[in-house]
Amino acid sequence: xxxxxxxxAAPGAGRAQDLGPGAKSADEQAARLEGQLTLDERxxxxxxxxxxPLLPGFVMPxxxxxxxxxxxxxxxxxxxxxxxxxxxxxxxxxxxxxxxxATALPSGLAxxxxxxxxxxxxxxxxxxxxxxxxxxxxxxxxGVDLARDPRNGRNFEYMGEDPLxxxxxxxxxxxxxxxxxxxxxxxxxxxxxxxxxxxxHNAVIGEAAARESDLLAFEIAIERGRPGAVMCAYNRxxxxxxxxxxxxxxxxLKQDWSYPGWVMSDWGAVHGLQSALAGLDQQSGSQLDDxxxxxxxxxxxxxxxxxxxxxxxxxxxxxxxxxxxxxxIDHPPVKGAIDAVADEAVARGVAERGIVLLLNRNGxxxxxxxxxxxxxxxxxxxxxxxxxxxxxxxxxxxxxALSLPMGGEGLAATFDLAMYQxxxxxxxxxxxxxxxxxxYDNGIYPSAAAELAxxxxxxxxxxxxxxxxxxxxxxxxxxEGQDALIAAVAAANxxxxxxxxxxxPVAMPWLDQVGAAVEAWYPGAxxxxxxxxxxxxxxxxxxRLPITFPADVDQLPRPAISAAGLRDDAxxxxxxxxxxxxxxxxxxxxxDVGYRWFARKGLKPLFPFGYGLSYSRFSYGDLxxxxxxxxxxxxxxxxxxxxxxxxxxxxxxxxxxxDGQQRLLGWSKLDLRPGEEKTATVVADPRLLADWDSxxxxxxxxxxxxxxxxxxxxxDRALVxxxxxxxxxxxx
Ligand code: GLC
Numbered sequence: 187x188x189x190x191x192x193x194x195a196a197p198g199a200g201r202a203q204d205l206g207p208g209a210k211s212a213d214e215q216a217a218r219l220e221g222q223l224t225l226d227e228r229x230x231x232x233x234x235x236x237x238x239p240l241l242p243g244f245v246m247p248x249x250x251x252x253x254x255x256x257x258x259x260x261x262x263x264x265x266x267x268x269x270x271x272x273x274x275x276x277x278x279x280x281x282x283x284x285x286x287x288a289t290a291l292p293s294g295l296a297x298x299x300x301x302x303x304x305x306x307x308x309x310x311x312x313x314x315x316x317x318x319x320x321x322x323x324x325x326x327x328x329g330v331d332l333a334r335d336p337r338n339g340r341n342f343e344y345m346g347e348d349p350l351x352x353x354x355x356x357x358x359x360x361x362x363x364x365x366x367x368x369x370x371x372x373x374x375x376x377x378x379x380x381x382x383x384x385x386x387h388n389a390v391i392g393e394a395a396a397r398e399s400d401l402l403a404f405e406i407a408i409e410r411g412r413p414g415a416v417m418c419a420y421n422r423x424x425x426x427x428x429x430x431x432x433x434x435x436x437x438x439l440k441q442d443w444s445y446p447g448w449v450m451s452d453w454g455a456v457h458g459l460q461s462a463l464a465g466l467d468q469q470s471g472s473q474l475d476d477x478x479x480x481x482x483x484x485x486x487x488x489x490x491x492x493x494x495x496x497x498x499x500x501x502x503x504x505x506x507x508x509x510x511x512x513x514x515i516d517h518p519p520v521k522g523a524i525d526a527v528a529d530e531a532v533a534r535g536v537a538e539r540g541i542v543l544l545l546n547r548n549g550x551x552x553x554x555x556x557x558x559x560x561x562x563x564x565x566x567x568x569x570x571x572x573x574x575x576x577x578x579x580x581x582x583x584x585x586x587a588l589s590l591p592m593g594g595e596g597l598a599a600t601f602d603l604a605m606y607q608x609x610x611x612x613x614x615x616x617x618x619x620x621x622x623x624x625x626y627d628n629g630i631y632p633s634a635a636a637e638l639a640x641x642x643x644x645x646x647x648x649x650x651x652x653x654x655x656x657x658x659x660x661x662x663x664x665x666e667g668q669d670a671l672i673a674a675v676a677a678a679n680x681x682x683x684x685x686x687x688x689x690x691p692v693a694m695p696w697l698d699q700v701g702a703a704v705e706a707w708y709p710g711a712x713x714x715x716x717x718x719x720x721x722x723x724x725x726x727x728x729x730r731l732p733i734t735f736p737a738d739v740d741q742l743p744r745p746a747i748s749a750a751g752l753r754d755d756a757x758x759x760x761x762x763x764x765x766x767x768x769x770x771x772x773x774x775x776x777x778d779v780g781y782r783w784f785a786r787k788g789l790k791p792l793f794p795f796g797y798g799l800s801y802s803r804f805s806y807g808d809l810x811x812x813x814x815x816x817x818x819x820x821x822x823x824x825x826x827x828x829x830x831x832x833x834x835x836x837x838x839x840x841x842x843x844x845d846g847q848q849r850l851l852g853w854s855k856l857d858l859r860p861g862e863e864k865t866a867t868v869v870a871d872p873r874l875l876a877d878w879d880s881x882x883x884x885x886x887x888x889x890x891x892x893x894x895x896x897x898x899x900x901x902d903r904a905l906v907x908x909x910x911x912x913x914x915x916x917x918x
Pocket of ligand 1: 254272273326373452453577
């Protein structure tokens, strides 16, 4: 029995897409359709299964496609099933559909490093086309949990540490996905910012800090992308499980933000029928939970209380309105082959624009094609490029170049794989430098690698850091002795270039000894070519860090991860005994995530948020700052180098917002020819000038003189200015 009926926001209160002249809105159509459902049909839409025969006793529904999820439809009313696949980086494999490959986008951090909304959108549209060609109509994408900790095992799936950058790019990716009539989620709502103990740790944070950080990222992503569904997270937030948090799912999402779509659970994240009352609309992967709460228990509750019947109708209407809104009913998936060439070109474009040049001493890069002897060392660079493990992992058609088990047990063994996309940096380097003598060494013996480096003109060391869902990395060191390998090679040859293929920030004890370093992230289906293109200058690197690289973990709000090493149960089968909740205290930094924490504490990171070098040079000038209801900043950007290139000038608020926090207000990414100059204009979202006012339940702009700067990173104050801003109050 649900205790009291949920005071519902009017479904469909969100902006409905124009469905053509005279057409009823998606919400009106959904209400009419829902009114025709039988009780069985109503209940059937509210729960689904993980469509993978990975658990004993599970029988695949006949209409299901092997993949993350399946929710039966209502054939009688032409309501199709929900065929659900993971995730943000492409059509995932997770042990199903062997041999049915897909195109791997680079990691979310690579997309975020492009600072290019169009790039994010193109990537989303590409993976949605592939999802449709395999019969799916839902992509469990839109991962936007903020990088509160650089060790989080799933940072590679997400878009970094800043709510504006992450929200905008995630929203664009979602828009791209849904433009192909595939529903996208936004996930994991909310504060699933660590993997350790993810399905029983309790994220603790104050309301104002929450609204100004993780929730703002979701709010912006939802505004821009209008995702058909929101996936609630495994963890607890200030006590309640996220999937039964009335504060999150109803007060914030459905009432304050008027979100019209539906809330689906993460897989194995439902702990009882009370979640429906709190605002959960669909139980996903129900065989991973202790019970199919949204079947018999919900039926009994509905039979006993009309208020519960209206909650059930609301659940169904939300699901149906998103199916109509995104067009999955009128535009069913059409199975067919993927366009691998075109799709890999999209992935390569993201990789090329997402690679960040971190160090380039004496113009070591770009390499001349005339270079004589090149040593290529480590990282399985002869085979391909690494990708991250877990539900987001994409296996290419024809299978990965290499797949190394990383020790998972049971169902986790399906997830814990270090898969290499078959795009070999070695082959790509040889293709761009056909006259060079290019020799590969696997790097397992530093002395042998050093000897090869000694006999070479340049040495390129590929260093990998595998990360995966369900676990965090224990520290920021490169694993498997790669720091020692790099140091040995650099000692043998100062013209050493390090190519990092990492899931997130890493420490670089060898940085002063090497000649150049690039961060290539997990570079996706054509990552080898993208890396080679940057090394030889076919591509002028334009990536900018979406996440701070700390000098060491002592600079972090939590130098040690609580309960480090504790693995969750939810994603690996029906929950065994759930260990007692423990707190992860996000009140330490509050909304000062990443660069804001470093600014508040006056810390110098290894590399700051927004940082990245180019083969060109750019200058900024002619700053103008306007005030009033918000801040408008214009300035010029000039290419003063000798190569065409792209620059991302960033605008930050430094004071006027409460206690002098630093906040990204916007940016401008401009392609410029040598000598070319353009004017950029950034108009700040007023919420970024405001503090959340819990008493007023809204955003409050204090007003006064607000200081800003324009720079090439969070630590580069190239132009400084200020403006008078009027006080104001904004609705939530
Ligand atoms: C996983 C993940 C989620 C994914 C889902 C289905 O445990 O947390 O991101 O979409 O289950 O695979």
